Amino acid sequence: MLNLSLKELSEGLKQKKFSSVELTKFFLNRLDLHNSSINAFITIDKDKSLAMAKQSDEIIKREIRII
Numbered sequence: 380m381l382n383l384s385l386k387e388l389s390e391g392l393k394q395k396k397f398s399s400v401e402l403t404k405f406f407l408n409r410l411d412l413h414n415s416s417i418n419a420f421i422t423i424d425k426d427k428s429l430a431m432a433k434q435s436d437e438i439i440k441r442e443i444r445i446i
Contacts, residue, residue: 380405392439399439403432 380402383391391397407425414420 381409399432399435400429403428 380388380391380397388402392399392402407423407428410420410423414423
């Protein structure tokens with residue numbers, strides 16, 4: 380996932396290669412590993428990020444059924 384473009388990540392979500400939750404967890408783990416050395420973020424709200432990812436997965440699921 381790390382080397383994929385935004386377009387490829389979007390397609391991966393649509394094709395169910397991975398979920399929004401999986402994608403979010405991947406990048407949250409990267410933040411855990413690297414943020415202390417690069418200080419890119421002051422605050423990281425993991426719970427809110429995961430909740431929003433779950434909502435996104437539900438929206439994607441509904442849209443795919445409609446199409």
